[in-house]
Amino acid sequence: MLSNTEENYLKGLFHLTGEDPAKPEAGTNELATHLNVKPATVNDMLKKLKQKKLIRYEKYGKISLSPEGRQRAIEVLRKHRLWETFLYQKLDFTWDEVHEVAEQLEHIQSKKLIEKLDQFLGHPEVDPHGEAIPAANGELKTQPRKTLAEISIGKTCKMMSVKDNTASFLQYVVKVGLGISSNIKVIDRQEYDAMLAIEVDGKVSNVSQKFAENIFVA
Amino acid sequence: MLSNTEENYLKGLFHLTGEDPAKPEAGTNELATHLNVKPATVNDMLKKLKQKKLIRYEKYGKISLSPEGRQRAIEVLRKHRLWETFLYQKLDFTWDEVHEVAEQLEHIQSKKLIEKLDQFLGHPEVDPHGEAIPAANGELKTQPRKTLAEISIGKTCKMMSVKDNTASFLQYVVKVGLGISSNIKVIDRQEYDAMLAIEVDGKVSNVSQKFAENIFVA
DNA sequence: ATATAAAGTTAGACTTACCTAACAATTTTA
DNA sequence: TAAAATTGTTAGGTAAGTCTAACTTTATAT
Numbered sequence: 001m002l003s004n005t006e007e008n009y010l011k012g013l014f015h016l017t018g019e020d021p022a023k024p025e026a027g028t029n030e031l032a033t034h035l036n037v038k039p040a041t042v043n044d045m046l047k048k049l050k051q052k053k054l055i056r057y058e059k060y061g062k063i064s065l066s067p068e069g070r071q072r073a074i075e076v077l078r079k080h081r082l083w084e085t086f087l088y089q090k091l092d093f094t095w096d097e098v099h100e101v102a103e104q105l106e107h108i109q110s111k112k113l114i115e116k117l118d119q120f121l122g123h124p125e126v127d128p129h130g131e132a133i134p135a136a137n138g139e140l141k142t143q144p145r146k147t148l149a150e151i152s153i154g155k156t157c158k159m160m161s162v163k164d165n166t167a168s169f170l171q172y173v174v175k176v177g178l179g180i181s182s183n184i185k186v187i188d189r190q191e192y193d194a195m196l197a198i199e200v201d202g203k204v205s206n207v208s209q210k211f212a213e214n215i216f217v218a
Numbered sequence: 219m220l221s222n223t224e225e226n227y228l229k230g231l232f233h234l235t236g237e238d239p240a241k242p243e244a245g246t247n248e249l250a251t252h253l254n255v256k257p258a259t260v261n262d263m264l265k266k267l268k269q270k271k272l273i274r275y276e277k278y279g280k281i282s283l284s285p286e287g288r289q290r291a292i293e294v295l296r297k298h299r300l301w302e303t304f305l306y307q308k309l310d311f312t313w314d315e316v317h318e319v320a321e322q323l324e325h326i327q328s329k330k331l332i333e334k335l336d337q338f339l340g341h342p343e344v345d346p347h348g349e350a351i352p353a354a355n356g357e358l359k360t361q362p363r364k365t366l367a368e369i370s371i372g373k374t375c376k377m378m379s380v381k382d383n384t385a386s387f388l389q390y391v392v393k394v395g396l397g398i399s400s401n402i403k404v405i406d407r408q409e410y411d412a413m414l415a416i417e418v419d420g421k422v423s424n425v426s427q428k429f430a431e432n433i434f435v436a
Numbered sequence: 437a438t439a440t441a442a443a444g445t446t447a448g449a450c451t452t453a454c455c456t457a458a459c460a461a462t463t464t465t466a
Numbered sequence: 467t468a469a470a471a472t473t474g475t476t477a478g479g480t481a482a483g484t485c486t487a488a489c490t491t492t493a494t495a496t
Contacts, residue, residue, distance in 0.1 A: 005453065028474055041454055043475060048452095060461060060474060091334035101328045110319045116309035223483065246444055259484055261445060266482095278444060278491060 004107045007076050008035060009045050010054060011106075013065050014073035019142065025062035071138055078134040080106040081127035082117050088128040089121065095128055095179075096170035129170075130161025130180040130216070148184065148196070149212035156185045157217035164214040173215070176205045184217065222325045225294050226253060227263050228272060229324075231283050232291035237360065243280035289356055296352040298324040299345035300335050306346040307339065313346055313397075314388035347388075348379025348398045348434070366402065366414070367430035374403045375435035382432040391433070394423045402435065 002010070012034045016026040028046070032039040046063060049055045054069035065073060083105040087093040093101070115136060118124075125141075126132055134140040151157050159182045162173065177200045178184070187197040187204060194209035220228070230252045234244040246264070250257040264281060267273045272287035283291060301323040305311040311319070333354060336342075343359075344350055352358040369375050377400045380391065395418045396402070405415040405422060412427035 003452080029472085037453085038455065039474065040456080040476080044453075087331070091331070091338055093330070093334070097330070101326070101331055104326045104328070105323075108319070108322045110322070112311070112315070113305070113309070113319055116305075116311070120309055221482080247442080255483085256485065257444065258446080258486080262483075 001109070002072065005045070006049065006052075006054075007072070007107060009042075009049060010065065010069050010073040011076050011080075013055065013063060014070065014077065017064055018070055018073060025064045027062060031063065074134045074138050074140055076106050077140075078136075078138075079108070079114055081131060081133040082114060082121065082124070084127045084129070085121055085124045085133070086117060089124075095174065096167040098128055099165040099167070126161070126180075128180075129165055130159070145216045146218070147213050148186075148198070148207075148215040148217050149194070149209055151184075151186045151217060153186055153189055156183055158183055159215055160218050161216045162214055163216060169211075169214060172211070176207060177201055177203050178215070184215075219327070220290060223263070224267065224270075224272075225290070225325060227260075227267060228283065228287050228291040229294050229298075231273065231281060232288065232295065235282055236288055236291060243282045245280060249281065292352045292356050292358055294324050295358075296354075296356075297326070297332055299349060299351040300332060300339065300342070302345045302347070303339055303342045303351070304335060307342075313392065314385040316346055317383040318385070344379070344398075346398075347383055348377070363434045364436070365431050366404075366416070366425075366433040366435050367412070367427055369402075369404045369435060371404055371407055374401055376401055377433055378436050379434045380432055381434060387429075387432060390429070394425060395419055395421050396433070402433075 009031070012031055013026055016030060016034060017024050028039050028042050032042045035042070046055065046057050049069070050057045054066055054072065055063055056066055057063045080102045083102040084098040087098045087101060088095070118136065124133055132141045145160070146157075147163070148157070148159075159178055159180060161180065162170065164170075173179070176198075182200055185199040187199055189196050194212075196207050196209070196212050198205055198207060227249070230249055231244055234248060234252060235242050246257050246260050250260045253260070264273065264275050267287070268275045272284055272290065273281055274284055275281045298320045301320040302316040305316045305319060306313070336354065342351055350359045363378070364375075365381070366375070366377075377396055377398060379398065380388065382388075391397070394416075400418055403417040405417055407414050412430075414425050414427070414430050416423055416425060
């Protein structure tokens, strides 16, 4: 049985390394920043997780999840995304409210609960942010994804999901008129600061590079 | 903000003292037994809870909840019973499975979540064990209750709720053919060991005094 | 009414998860 | 390639919540 904290470290590592095969390793500082703790704290936990065979790690080396650790991380992710879907679909939470509560709910320990919840929700494939929900067996559909920042001028794309789940970002997304499945046309990109002019439902907005990098499109 | 542990101590105290005005105080050992920790551990926590003004307590004296502490305990109870109802009604958990998972869910911190859940469930008044669910404002209907052990021979009564929520007891209750709203006729009571002969739906069973004391009837 | 039993308290220790401060290794860059 | 910057590690400390062992107070029973 893993503690909530251990689960959060595995989830953090998965977020930093597991989703993109191009960057399969993370560093101590990087993980510390992501989890809002100090590097020394991460270092302690790395020893513990290594000893439990959940990560691969050597002193001064990079960190990666073991198959077992990855599996555990995906289980937590499954729970997180199912709970988000529940809050959004059944309890009328908004897009930007679900993440925080799901951060708590994802640690509830009950195999039966999560399978019944999945069934109750009709086996959803994506969460309210458009992210794929891992299957009960741990399979996770992971298509290569492009961000809005990579789309060339004049092209139109469809918003699939968001990378950042913070309330402030999501509220901003709504303000710009965007949502899952929105069609976005890239009108212009400033040479100077990579600001993007985009058109959504006939409305033109200017968004930053940082913003564009957090919108996944197809 | 209270920790899960602090919430559990308040809940424990409420269980031992708050439900029945006849016994408004508890002791250290009693609480320790109820929470499955050692008296020394309880003693430490009592100091903390007193300092937070959640309990009344003097060295070597009895323990009781302050109005604030009682309020907090009832909030946890409300969450516990709403989650039990959710698991039972929406996720097809059985009677004896809901308690354990609700012990975890009751600590999720989100005012909005619990009010939305209450709404989603149609503002239920009792949980799957027949216990009253406290209202959002903290009001708790508390009728004087009788147990099956107090019913005289020949009388018929109706099962309202159970006192013990453990899986083993609840499974036993089902085995005897009992459930919320069952009509129970008391056929006989042994002088020797207070064993009770009861009739439910035409079926006669013999149950112990201990069993009968955990069935609330009207 | 006093001895024994029961209940309650204190002191000291352990684990988890965190911190700061000092130091070591590695990477970057001038 | 050596100095500077970054990254990672170690040592020692704290708070929460638990324990055991020894002790004190209160309650019970003859």
